[in-house]
Amino acid sequence: MDGQKRNNLNTSKGMETLMLQKTGQPNALNYFGIRQLSVAPPHFEYITLKQNYNLEDAIAKWITNNLKSRFFIGKKVSLDKENSVSTMINLGFEDPKELSYFMLACPLLKY
Secondary structure (H helix, E strand, O other), X not given: OOHHHHHHHXXXXXXXXXXXXXXXXXXXXXXXXXXXXXXXXXXXXXXXXXXXXXXXXXXXXXXXXXXOOOEEEEEEEEEOOOOOEEEEEEEEEOOHHHHHHHHHXXXXXXX
8 A cells, every 4th residue: 555545544533543643653542442531540640730711622632642641631629729619620641751741742731
C-alpha cells in the first residue's frame, strides 16, 4: 500500500483517536477503551485545577493526542484560595512522568 493511501486511512475519524499524534503508532489502551478511567485509582499521581468553561474536554483531548498511559479526569468540590467552596477538576496520571510533562507542555494551563 502506498504512503498516500496509508495516510488517508490513519487520518480517518476512527483511527485518529487510536493513534498517537507524535509517533503515528497505535495505542492499545485506546483500542480497548481503557485509557480514560471513570474511577480514581489510589496509585495515580493527582493534581487539582480550577475549572473553567469546557476545560475538562479540552484537557482530555490534549492528553489523548500527546500522552501514552492511562489517566483520570473528574470533578471534586474543595476550597479555593479565598476559602470558598468551588468545583475543581481532579486530574490523575498513572505515570508520574506524564504529570510532569503535562504541567510543562499543556498550553491549556496558561489561561
